[in-house]
Amino acid sequence: MSDDTVTLPWLVIRQDDNGNRYRVGRYATRDEAQQIADSLDDRGHRQLYWVERVGQHGGATRN
Numbered sequence: 001m002s003d004d005t006v007t008l009p010w011l012v013i014r015q016d017d018n019g020n021r022y023r024v025g026r027y028a029t030r031d032e033a034q035q036i037a038d039s040l041d042d043r044g045h046r047q048l049y050w051v052e053r054v055g056q057h058g059g060a061t062r063n
Contacts, residue, residue, distance in 0.1 A: 007028060008026035008027060008028055008054075009026075009028075009053055009054045010026065010027045010028070010029060010030050010032070010033035010051060010052075010053060010054070011023055011024075011025070011026055011027075011033065011051065011052050011053070011054060012024040012025050012027070012033050012036050012037045012040070012049060012050070012051055013049070013050055013051075013052060014040070014047050014048070014049050015047060015048040015049075015050075016047050017046055017047070024036070024037075024040070024049070026054075030051060030053075033051040034051050037049040037050060037051050
């Protein structure tokens, strides 16, 4: 496990119109990651943004 995994365990993920997923960034807290996801989502684009913990599969918290 790398130091980034320990100190930045929260990811913001973006999914585009074609279903492609991209990691937007890594954050220390869920709240910080959620604020970023919300601010991106508020821009009104059709992409989907959500927050998930590193290593989390299928149980992501989506917004």
